[in-house]
Amino acid sequence: MKNLLLPYEVTKEAEMAEPLDFNRRSRLMNTHRVFKAEISSITQLTEKEKLFHIRILDPAERQRFTFLPGQFVMVEVPGYGEVPISIAGSASNRGFIELCIRRAGMVTSVLHRAKAGARVGLRGPFGTSFPVAMMKDHHVLLIAGGLGLAPLRSAILHVTENRSDFRNVHILYGTKSPDQLLFDYQYEQWRRVDGVNLSIIVEEGGDGWTGEVGLVTRLLDRIPIEPDRTYAIVCGPPVMFKFVCNKLGELGIPMRRMFVSLERRMHCGMGKCCRCNIGSTFTCKDGPVFDYWTAINLKEAI
Amino acid sequence: MACGTATRGRPPRRPRGEGFTLYKTLRKEAFRSVVEAILAGSEGVEPRRVGTDRHGKPIHQFLPVERFEDIDFSYDTTEFSAKTYFLPFRERLSTYRFSDGDWEQETRYRAEPRALIGLHSCDIHALLKLDKVFARDWYPSPYYLSRRRNTFILGIDHDPCEGAFCRSLGTDTVTHGFDLFLTDIGESYFAAVGSDRGLSLIDRFGARPITDEDSHRYVAERKRIAALMQNDLNLNNLPNLLDIEFKSPIWEKWGAKCLSCGTCAMVCPTCYCHGVYERISMDFQEGAKIRQLHACTLVDFAVVAGGHNFRPTPESRLKYRYYHQHRGFVEQHEEPKCVGCNRCGRACLAGIAPVDVIRELQEEVAP
Secondary structure, eight states: TTTTOOOOOHHHHOOOOOOGGGGGOOSSTTTTEEOOOOEEEEEEOOSEEEEEEESSHHHHHHHHHHOOOTEHHHHHHEETTTEEEBSSSOOTOOEEEEEEEOOSSHHHHHHOOOOOOEEEEEEEEESSOOOOOTTTTTTTEEEEEGGGGGHHHHHHHHHTTTTTGSSSEEEEEEEEEEGGGGGGGGHHHHHSTEEEEEEEEOOOOOOTTOOOEEOHHHHTTTTTTGGGEEEEEEEHHHHHHHHHHHHHEEEEEEEEGEEOOOOOOOSSHHHHHOTEETTTEEEEOOOOEEEEHHHHTTTTTT | OOOOOOBBBBBOOOOTTTTOEEEEEEEEHHHHHHHHHHHHEEEEEEEEEEEEOOOOOOEEEEEEOOOOOOOOOOOOSSOOOOOOSOOOSSEEEEEEEETTTEEEEEEOOOOOOEEEEEEOOHHHHHHHHHHEEEHHSSSSOHHHHHHTTTTTEEEEEOOOTOOOOGGGGSSSSSOSSSSSSEEOSSEEEEEEEEEHHHHHHHHHOOOOOOOHHHHHHHHHHHOOOHHTTOOOOOOOOHEEEEEEGOOOOOHHHHHHHHHOOOHHHOSSOOOOOEEEEEOTTTSSEEEEEEEEEEOTSSSTEEETTOOSSSSSSSHHHHHHHHHHHIIIIHHHSEEEEEEEEOHHHOOOOTOOHHHHHHHHHHHHHHH
């Protein structure tokens, strides 16, 4: 029958009543279109980690790209692949996006070989964010282990930039050894912010280390905590969550006021591919930031 | 039938025509003309007999057909589901053209019109479940939507297939998600019409309004089919049970059998888990971003950068598959992902059948 199956055009124009707004989980029809971006500068942080400043090339898209602390982007190196990376920069910075990337797999190795000026694709931001609005007028504990400082840095920058919104701020950071400390050139800057306390600890000090030695939980012992007025954010390897959050629990902080950021290998960022699925929860869509109560109830999450 | 899309702040628009289904009757002699009219206007995909298995039973597949004679409407079930016409095994998401250290991205999701004729109700339910993920959730997929909207679906009622447990999942009948759905009521077909294009098609071939007698015959036919259902599981408690039995030794037993081959997910009409990878052409002029179906039972499904595998054992992966089907999807979409077609049970090389696994799980906690 003629005209029975008229081609049905699925186009952005036909489907979208609203403007493109990747940011707020709205319906972007062209789900795999990337923002074209340029690596504007690269900073070597440690042997395995580099900080990339990435600038979206189109000024209108750059202006429209906003995110909340804790969210992640999909970084694509055309021809190589796409990886999920937490945003390590400040949400108030509209000029460029900061990504701290460890050389771990194929795509990140390519990124580590890239020079400033290379062009990559960006999709996002995706996922949930740290509850900075709820944290207002509370004491804040920001705790990171190892590479966990990368996602936590967006929260640190938010807190330091909006210092008046929060009460006491404690930043606790632990790594295996001193040479693995990320962003060491910024500690002084954070310390000087009025009422921000930064403590650093390493597991194995070695020669020349004059700071503290031990696990990050040790730092918690000497901090005065007012449990019913405190929010905690914990970023790091899953094994750390258990120890730190149990300790915080003992101190009386309710689980719904502790937030953790989980890590999985997302392939889409949009709750479709199921690669980051934990039991019944998508790390990309329902996470990566979860309150601790939700996180411990995810099967095989921690 | 075609699918709505999620909109910020308000509930997703209902798929076109989903809310209302019209009933008509179609003379049996006219059926062939209807199918031929569809085939004349677009590519047609129908059940086709492709061979015989080791027990002497016919093997069917959904394949492109040009002539009415090649279609075998009496099929029991197909080896593979029809999902491949909506979620191809491998699909190019975008193309990158390289030049002077720069690249341009090109994305295409245009689909050609196609007709799927002879789908059973379970397979239509499978599409409705995929709709929930790819069309009605956040970030609707244009690749999927384009195919779904451009596919005309003509479903047919049938006697229950061996081993299937569709009745337990409520997928033995279907009320929407198709353009036309035909039930044999003797001299004519009782046709449920799910879209305007379905209506204009059968009206051209003399469809008539239903009479009381037609309705009675239809109800009697439905009762006859329902009485033939063999497997009846009570799955209401399953989401809970899967939580409680998360550490049950049952998983060790079935996990020890599992070969981690991924066949179950490949033949499943609803399994949509996939991976995305990229390829560079031999002349370095072009890169392609490709989506390829994956299976949660394959060993590398939950591997992350650095090599850590969140589900390293066959047991944990098999358990995850059941968990996603009957617990995770329920939490996300208020219904199990399984349609009870038993394709996975039939295709499994190790003889792992969902009916057996679920029954054993239920017996484990029974007093």
